[in-house]
Amino acid sequence: MLLQAREYEEINRILATRLSEVEARFKAELLSDLEPVNMLANHVERYRGKMLRPTLVLASSAAAFADRAGDAVFQDAVVTAATVAEMVHMATLVHDDILDEAEMRRRGATINHLRGNEAAVMLGDYLISHAYHLCSSLPSASASRAIAAATNTVCEGELLQLHHRGDWALTERTYFEIIRRKTASLCGACCRMPAVLAADRADGGGDPVALALFAYGEKLGIAFQIVDDVLDLAGDSDQVGKTLGRDLAKGKLTLPLIRHLAVSGTRLPEVDTAGLDADAAGVLCEAVIAGEGLDYARERAMTLVADAKQTLGDAVPDSPARRLMMALADAVVDRQA
């Protein structure tokens, strides 16, 4: 997520250093004395993408806790928390690919496709276990508590989504409830994490800055998931780097579809847990692309990003790090992959 403009030079340099520390810590923490375990764990390195979640932790720290810039213990804890966030995210990707029966991720084969669902279940568990293990290396339990609270919510979102598979009457309200939990809660927790560490309280101490950081991350996360859902329908498979059209195939109703069904009056069988067959999905997909569902979803995402920026701007003073967070929010809706 690093930006090129000259004004970001200093903050980019700091973030790049910290992100490479995150990568090194990630690798070191997963190392096992068993070679078959290392072979499998190494595969997830190839899943590494934009590193959005650790970037959120690091940028929030730089923007809101500039006074702790010289505090080596605090900075080390922030890097640990950023690594934990990336590990949790990787675990959810590995388990998500089982749920979606996805064959491709970041232009490579998924673990479930390559080594079977069993290996993917266990590799995801291995990642989540190591994430909690690394987090509990911090002296206080408050970061562990905050991360586990976020993963509780992520799992609730995933379970709610599963419950509504094939529910073609899914409302916008429930859709937003699902994505707030499954995607946005972790982004919010990432942004609040420096406040959690600073206050040594799992809720970040409840001060206005902690609340604003969480709200910024949550709104950004909801927007991010909407864009993901738009790209699943209308993205370029080569650019996105993963199997597209999985949402319809797995009976998952997303915002562009919900909007399209509502305005076009298209009727689908109310409950169909098997998902649409390929032909029906193709026809529906074309109709959504021709209709207004995609634009509607993109506009909702843009409004959320504007809100996120407003929230951040109201609580955190201007700085290169804050401007970087503003640009991060814009990048969430501008991305093609």
Place this chain on the structure above:
Amino acid sequence: MLLQAREYEEINRILATRLSEVEARFKAELLSDLEPVNMLANHVERYRGKMLRPTLVLASSAAAFADRAGDAVFQDAVVTAATVAEMVHMATLVHDDILDEAEMRRRGATINHLRGNEAAVMLGDYLISHAYHLCSSLPSASASRAIAAATNTVCEGELLQLHHRGDWALTERTYFEIIRRKTASLCGACCRMPAVLAADRADGGGDPVALALFAYGEKLGIAFQIVDDVLDLAGDSDQVGKTLGRDLAKGKLTLPLIRHLAVSGTRLPEVDTAGLDADAAGVLCEAVIAGEGLDYARERAMTLVADAKQTLGDAVPDSPARRLMMALADAVVDRQA
């Protein structure tokens, strides 16, 4: 695991009270504001069996930290840790059933059979996340660190076992490495947990009592898994309450089979990741039952239990709680289910 004899009356009463606290805390911690999540989570209540792992935490506390009996904060932390142990165990059962394609557990349908693998993946994640969340409610991170270290090892054991699926040349040495990690490490961690809480160190402070409690739990855990593997081959399906013969069907070589293949000179294709077909598995199963593999495995389990008792007896003074732990070890090899 409660025992009936008169000498256990007092310790039984204490354990029964604590175990019902564990059940209540388990239920309360899993409660969600989403009804579909609660419906699924309630299903695991039906998986509850002997409650071996929380019993190990509680009995170790009573046997080795009798001086803390009146310390309400310590006792509360012990009950929390016992609940965490049960939750971690339940999570491994839910994910194990996916790996084993098991249809029955504790005389009921498994989640994967009833609701699909996707729901089972997410329910297991929900349980493990809540286990870490509950554990991080303790003021210090050392219990979280100890639990996460144990789950790291459990996952390694599961991944090593997966790697050796269909490896009909599996050695006893690797078999023991697998079961030490996947089963015994958590039992060891349960027994050491009161020492972790007392010393506020994830390794239990390294004193002889902590080491002995871990060694007792680990040996008991290895014996427990050997007996599980014996029952999978030669148990009574009604009594055991789950699908039997899964090990052979999934290409998992266990101690009775390893021994049988070694002494009978039976040759199988060296690697066969698909597992044996039902007919071949049936013939092999009959041959193992007629041979000496089962007795050999049972004897190894009995030796381990004797070792576990010796280790405990050397480090912890005699008391009703210690005698209960001795009886627990015996029950591990005597069980038919």
